Amino acid sequence: MKKISIYHVDAFTSVAFGGNPAGVVPDANNLTSEMMQKIAKEVNLSETAFLQTSENSHAADFRIRYFSPTNEIDFCGHATLATTWILLTELGYNNRSSITLETNVGLIEMELSSEGIMMTQLSPKLKEINSDLEHIVELVGLRIDDIDQRFACKLSYTGNWHLLVPVKTKEAVDRAKPNFEFLSQHNQMNNICTTHLFTFDSQEEGCLLYTRDFAPAVGILEDPVTGSANGALAGYLYLEGIVPSDRDYKFTIAQGHKLGRPGYVKVEILQGSESAKFKIGGKAVTTIAGIFQIPL
Structure with missing residues (x-):
């Protein structure tokens, strides 16, 4: 041996x-x-x-x-x-x-x-998702009125492609019950690593966002705390103009609470002479x- x-x-x-x-x-x-x-x-x-x-x-x-x-x-x-x-x-x-x-x-x-x-x-990239909102909502087991339509569902990349789904409340994020078979098929067809639900209704002191992450296409039904997806989320927030782009900006994302494994991802968006630098950690x-x- x-x-x-x-x-x-x-x-x-x-x-x-x-x-x-x-x-x-x-x-x-x-x-x-x-x-x-x-x-x-x-x-x-x-x-x-x-x-x-x-x-x-x-x-x-x-x-x-x-x-x-x-x-x-x-x-x-x-x-x-x-x-x-x-x-x-x-x-x-x-x-x-x-x-x-x-x-x-x-x-x-x-x-x-x-x-x-x-x-x-890696520098973030965004692209549109070729699925309508009604289909995405069905895949993740939510209702249309759960979606925070101030923000768009998009694909974001800082190493893997992640489908980002904005949700109004933490209660709705925790209520989500994906159809894992169909979500896996959808993500495999679209080269998506994970589907990442996020809300600004974190209900966690000191945390800007709360997230859950589903990855049946790579053999993981739900990931407790997802570094790559939260890195992609940080890039999305910046490129979509949701967080400040004229100064350094730091915040914390909470994830894993639904699975009884609470975790915290630190995010830093640092302005550079040519482009912003994105860091995550903990x-x-x-x-x-x-x-x-x-x-x-």
């Missing part, structure tokens, strides 16, 4: 058993894609991250890959946060102020701040450290 280290980390929380759990395998150099997929299925969390030596070593400290129980994911925010936490707390990188990770979608810079670990997002807690035994 080959033995490899594996960690279970709760991301976007400072309290164990909150936030979003991810698996982290810090040495995956000798693992095939097939074996990584099998490990992710066995771990059975929304994502497991695998660290490898980067061939682009002059620009990146590591290569990172992500697998859900069913397939490889191009980018995953909470697993990136969890992996960086393990590097800093378990693997001797606590003297570093930043770590750069090579992903399938490009280089992601991770840095330490007073808010915890922050990750710089804290993390290691709950399991163990050994995975793999047949040779």
